[in-house]
Amino acid sequence: MNRSLLRAVGFLSVFVFGQYGYASVDWSEGAFVPPGGRTNIYNLNEDDLAESTRKGRLHALHYPVEVSGILLPFHTVEGFFDSNGGAPFKRFLKAVFKSWQGYESFDEVQEWMGLNSYPEVETGDVPFLNGHRPQYRMGLTKLQTHHGPALTVSCAQCHSANLFGKRVIGLTNRFTRANEFFIKGKRAMALGDPDRFAWITGASEDDLALYKHSYHSMKFVGLKKPIARGLDTSLAQVSLSLARRTKDAYASRDLYWAENPRHERLATEPADSKPATWWTLKYKNRWLSDGSLVSGNPIFTNFLWNEIGRGTDLETLEDWLEVNMDVVEELTGAVFATKAPSYFEFFSVEDFDLDAAKRGEAHFNKTCSRCHGKYVKAWSQTGAEDLIKQDLMKTVLVIPASQTRVYNVGTDPKRHEGMSSLIQLNDLEISKKYGIKIKQQVGYVAPPLNGIWARWPYFHNNSAPTLCDVLLPSNLRAKRYYLRASVDKNSDFDSTCNGYPSVSRRNWRRLPHENKVYLGGLGLSNTGHDEGIFVKDGQNLLNDQTRYELIRYLQTL
Template identity: 25%
Template sequence: MHKATIFSVLLFGLLALAAGMMNKAVPEPVPIPASPQRFGDAQKGYEYLVTGDYVKSGIPHGVFGLAPKEPIYLQREGRNKKLPHGFTAITALNGEPLVAPNCLQCHAQPFEGQLIMGLGNTFIDFTSGQQLGAKSIGLLEKVLKTTSPKSYEAAEPFLTVTKTLAPNLQADVRGVNLAGRLTYLLLSHRDPTTLKWSNEPRVPVPNDVVVPTDTPPWWLLKKKNAMFYNGFGRGDFGRFLMASNLLTVSDTSEAAGVDKHMPDVLSYLHSLEPPKYPKEIDQQLAAMGKPIFDKKCGTCHGSYGDNEKYPNLLIPQAIIGTDSFLFKSNYSAPQFIEWFNNSWFTTGDHPARLEPFAGYIAPPLDGIWITAPYLHNGSVPTLEALLNSKLRPKYWSRNFDKPEYDYEGLGWKHEAHDAPKNKAYNTTLPGYGNYGHTFGDKLTNAERKAVLEYLKTI
């Protein structure tokens, strides 16, 4: 072939390749359509959350009384009066008094002496030795079988589940939630049609990576058309809200009884509002930050104030760039999707379903000032660092015993470390990455300061 011809062919090929690259489809945000929801009585929903027996088994009341004392925030009566907010007194079918965990374990958090209902609990501890382990449960079973057979009979469903799941439910740092992992483990041991428990898993459980999440606040739910960080919870929200019942549910008839309360619970969640920022706000600076936010952030996260609007957008991984382990694992695994979408939860006149997505939902930001730490895995301690990725520490820790809020950076006061440290947040671990969402890097320091001041107002 003539040299000129060869050159022409190569040039044509390069031009064609360049044109193909230029015309390659750029991923775009995906709108989430709304689904019909059931609503009821908000007050009844609150009462069911804090006194209901949606978890039907637990620890014998006398045994629980030996636990360390915690502050009492809820004004409850009877056997609930002296229990911390994350537990509820119930009565087993055989009449035995038990104490069961409730939804506030994850969905309420104290802040400067006040319990904030619906705020994700970032003090929760899933690290080794902090949760009921298989060894301690086994010891408790032996004691109860000998000293109180009726108590054992009542507590057996809870003890069995806890003993089975504990070895596979451990986080590397305190403050992150393993709800996704817990749900996966629970469903792997249950029949999708009957919900009956099996000591051996019915669905393979990956043991390589346990992916953490930060718990989003309940008050955002009223604006959202889908649940969970990757927006794959579609259809009836009530079916997802009753997930804690899976700890001890005996069959679908029991699940159906709990499901009847979910319209009331959803109504209560919709009644929640975020707490107002408690310090003085520079209103002039905040006013300067609003148009910057609306232009740079509002397209995905919505507008606030008069004529509020939230677009309900799923943001592809290629755009958001944050740690991808969550949407690739946990209960996004194909075997979990198949289990759920062929289960009792998809039946009846208000079914739910899962629709996986390679990315994350851009959440509403109501009350964002109090929801630290940030990103879906809680890897960024302050809003200031969220808007300036250069400030994000690779290794950091905070005081869980005496937590202090950082009113300057908007988040938790923390200590950065030069190297990994025991129980410090390590952003180099799989699923714990603090990268991505670098849109704030394009702002000037003055613009970021104005946006931060504006975020105190929403």
């Protein structure tokens, strides 16, 4: 079949038949968001939804795009780390690599990348491919290609976390070094063209083919280090990578541009943000922290952007997407169906101050819900007196704005300004064909607040380490904080302020530098979200008591 015929067939079969008889979804600008959100976006019956969601989660964990630009030769990478012998030059390289990074094993590399281990046994949230616990951490993928197994990274490297022992897909990975991993990878590749690679590693024909493929793609990848740990530079990676391609409908890969990249403002200006949580998508109709992605399936769009950041040929990608639309839809359905973890899975419901939460609800409805939506609690329903405390805490209905809105509340502007570098994506053929449209915004979406307790640190740029900080005038907020892994819910989490525990000046000096975040610089300002919200003409309308009550309420969402 020729390419256009193949595309036509792929296109039709998906839209007419769909794998589960998927209902078509309104991805257009201004699509209606109903009360309760779009939890079951394809209107599947219960069994199909469960099966499709499971598959979708597997795609989130195991990157499915076998035509991806970066596919590391599996056997060689594994052999590189796990063997002690090898050619003298290989030993030399390994020694150099070690002294740079201190990596002893492949697992240490993954730890450095910030990847979380899989749970010991399969859970509903984290399914195991073919029933076996993967050898690697969540986010790393061993993919079958026509040149044999390859290694690549998946959505889960940025969109999964370990929350006090529970693995959660769709929660931000607060520790990812995804961008830096690419930076190291690109540097390592610069040490070895394919000939040298073959000589050093003695790789098989297939592994050499994979290396050549990745080596070539890497020329079209532009990278940037995040301004702080926990933030991500995917936006910059997309625009810097586009600057290395021709400006045409398929952003064709031409070595001229790879060697003479166009000037790009995100090379020097930050537009970093944290990876988003997935369980808010069902309550929105526009995407990204600034709401600039106004139409098109956001998951489809993510594949496209991820692949631009991996230097992939876009015609090849378009063909892959067309015949794998079921993969895209399974992942889309799974992302929309993602549920937030409940506070009470981790903290005692008995000790929880329910009366304070109820008073917090009143403050919230007065001060916050006009932007963040309404959350109907079981405790306010008729018949509540018959419920046990655990059930009283539940949210029975979320009523989001039927149209997601963007507000300028004075938080750091760099991220929304940086979108000017990505408007060019509208010109790509794939964007046009699938209705993907970006419109520059001033401000950010007021995100739905379900599961907000688990989403610290707050704001698009992680500039408020706790909910206390969110609800304090910005001059009183923390100016620095220490990123802690969520291992122990008592020592790694401040349940009163809800977020990272503060650190005394004495202890601060002893902590490792790599997880310290200093606020205030370009892209890291911690201003905003105060005046016009809970500060009027410089006067703070919240006091310690009302702030305490609001936080109790937020913890139940």
